[in-house]
Amino acid sequence: MNRKVVKQDLDSRIFDALNVSLLFIFTVIIVVPLWNVIISSFSSGRALAEGGFIFWSKEFSLENYRAVFQDQSIWQSFFISVSKTFIGVVTHVFFCAMVGYGLSKRYIRGRKLYVALGVITMFFSGGMIPTYLLIKSLGLLNSFWVYIIPALFSYYDVVILMNFFRNVPDSLEESAKIDGAGDWRVFLKIFIPLSMPAMATIAMFNGVGQWNDFMTTKLYITDQALYPLQMKLYEIIVQSQTQSMQNVGGSAVIETTTKGVQLATIVITTLPIVAMYPVLQRYFISGMMMGAVKE
Numbered sequence: 001m002n003r004k005v006v007k008q009d010l011d012s013r014i015f016d017a018l019n020v021s022l023l024f025i026f027t028v029i030i031v032v033p034l035w036n037v038i039i040s041s042f043s044s045g046r047a048l049a050e051g052g053f054i055f056w057s058k059e060f061s062l063e064n065y066r067a068v069f070q071d072q073s074i075w076q077s078f079f080i081s082v083s084k085t086f087i088g089v090v091t092h093v094f095f096c097a098m099v100g101y102g103l104s105k106r107y108i109r110g111r112k113l114y115v116a117l118g119v120i121t122m123f124f125s126g127g128m129i130p131t132y133l134l135i136k137s138l139g140l141l142n143s144f145w146v147y148i149i150p151a152l153f154s155y156y157d158v159v160i161l162m163n164f165f166r167n168v169p170d171s172l173e174e175s176a177k178i179d180g181a182g183d184w185r186v187f188l189k190i191f192i193p194l195s196m197p198a199m200a201t202i203a204m205f206n207g208v209g210q211w212n213d214f215m216t217t218k219l220y221i222t223d224q225a226l227y228p229l230q231m232k233l234y235e236i237i238v239q240s241q242t243q244s245m246q247n248v249g250g251s252a253v254i255e256t257t258t259k260g261v262q263l264a265t266i267v268i269t270t271l272p273i274v275a276m277y278p279v280l281q282r283y284f285i286s287g288m289m290m291g292a293v294k295e
Helices: 002-041 045-050 063-069 074-103 111-123 128-137 155-166 170-178 183-194 196-212 215-220 229-246 258-281
Strands: none
Touching (some): 002 258, 074 183, 074 229, 183 196, 215 229, 229 258
């Protein structure tokens, strides 16, 4: 008996050691390139041209960031990016939750038809040109709402929320309705709070998609006042490449390079969305419904 316990304990330790080793290797593979991008963005053009550093820059410099931020319109673009991400995420999650809540009720008339139509949209889409014509006919070209309205609904997210709502005990809803609560009150006061882990996950993925969205601006926006940060930084990169080509053969000391500006751009566009992750992480806790009903 003791030998069996000792063997199980040894197997557990070997398994834990392998897990820790693999996670350490996996972490190093991710963290080292990311760290190199960050320190390279704080390196001078001369240091970047010489290369040969991994963990610390040879020559610290803020010129790459100065080159990016010298364009004052970048703050307007930052405001557009933050606004469309915040409004887009809130409206997307709330709208998908409403649809998912309705489709989770088996007594809804035509529910199977709506579910079938939604599944079809997961495999087939209208394509780029029909979508452009639809956006144009809706008057959303060169409008801030082109970032919000087309991204309002995702049937994939509706399916996730619908399945999550189905796991909420019916007795909770029945108890609330016996106490006089209506459907809106049940949805807002019971289902929304209980669904925070699923909604936070959808919010994070949708927020990353909204923040990194580049094609919407490319296709539907020509007004530079509505450019998000990604489009503005794309212009800065193009300008830096043009200046770099003009400086070829010059003898002036290079303070910034195209690569340096690109690395600074990567850090600027990535940092805000990475900073949001620890805020949302606390909602990724399973078992929030445990103990909600005593039967």
